[in-house]
Amino acid sequence: MSREIADHLRYYAAMGVSGLSRDPAWRQRTEEVRLKADSTGRGADVASGLSRTAPAESLDDIKTDIGPACMRCKLCTLGRSQIVFGVGNPKARLMLVGEAPGEEEDKRGEPFVGRAGQLLTKIIEAIGLSREQVYIANVIKCRPPDNRNPEPDEVATCEPFLFRQIDVIRPAVIVPLGKFAAQCLLKTTDPITRLRGRRFDYRGTLLIPTFHPAYLLRNPSAKREVWDDMKLVRAILQGDA
Ligand code: URA
Numbered sequence: 001m002s003r004e005i006a007d008h009l010r011y012y013a014a015m016g017v018s019g020l021s022r023d024p025a026w027r028q029r030t031e032e033v034r035l036k037a038d039s040t041g042r043g044a045d046v047a048s049g050l051s052r053t054a055p056a057e058s059l060d061d062i063k064t065d066i067g068p069a070c071m072r073c074k075l076c077t078l079g080r081s082q083i084v085f086g087v088g089n090p091k092a093r094l095m096l097v098g099e100a101p102g103e104e105e106d107k108r109g110e111p112f113v114g115r116a117g118q119l120l121t122k123i124i125e126a127i128g129l130s131r132e133q134v135y136i137a138n139v140i141k142c143r144p145p146d147n148r149n150p151e152p153d154e155v156a157t158c159e160p161f162l163f164r165q166i167d168v169i170r171p172a173v174i175v176p177l178g179k180f181a182a183q184c185l186l187k188t189t190d191p192i193t194r195l196r197g198r199r200f201d202y203r204g205t206l207l208i209p210t211f212h213p214a215y216l217l218r219n220p221s222a223k224r225e226v227w228d229d230m231k232l233v234r235a236i237l238q239g240d241a
Contacts, residue, residue, distance in 0.1 A: 055168045059090050062164050066141065073157040075142040082109050086137035086165055093237055094129065095171040096120065097162065098212065099180040100140035100150050111136045116214040120177070123213065123226065127234040135169050137162060139184045150180070159184055166205070173233050174205055178212025196229055199236075208233050 084101040087110050104114035112120045140150045140158045176182040179192040195209040210229035235241035
C-alpha cells in the first residue's frame, strides 16, 4: 500500500501536479473511475485471431524498404521533411504507438520529442522504464500538414509498416496512445473512452489502450486514468497481472 502511494505521488509529481483536492465531487469521480476500471479492466478481449510469426526481417530492413524519401502517399508532397520511423529497443517488451509526427518530430526525425513527447517520457519513467528500454513508433511515419488528422488513404498506405515493426519487435505489451492508434490496431471505431481501461489480444500481444499525451496536456484530469492504465502495464510486464 505504501509503495502504491509512493508510486502515485511520484507519477503526479513527475507530471507537475503539486497538490490534491479535498473537493467531495473530485472524490466521487475517483470512485466512479475505480468502479468502472474494476468492471472493465480485467477480461481479455480478443480482437484478432492471428498468431505470431517468426520475424523474417529486421527493423533496418523495414526502414530500408520505406526508404529515405517515401512517395507512397500524398504526405510526401505536403511539407514533411523526413520519415519518422521509430526509436528505442528493438527487443523492447513494451511498445508505445502514437498517431503521426508533429512539427518537432518532423524536424528531429524521432517520435514523441515535442511537448507531448516529454510528457510521454515522464509516463514511461513513472513505471520504472526509460525511453531507451521501450520502443516508440507512430501509425503514420510522415507529418500531416498543420497536424491535421491522418486521412484513410494515408493510414492504409502506412499502417503495414507499423504492423511489420510490431512483428519484428514482438513486445509483450503494446500501448496505443489515443483514439487513432487504438482504432487502427484494433480495427474498430469505438471511442478511446470505451477502449482504455481494458486489455485486448493483438496477435498474441496484450494491447492496453490509453489516452494520448497531447490529450493529457489539454485535459490534465485524465492523468488519473492513464496512471491506472500504466500501472496495469507495469503489473503485466512484472508478471503480476
Ligand atoms: N504525437 C504523436 O502521435 N506522435 C508523435 O510522434 C508526436 C506527437
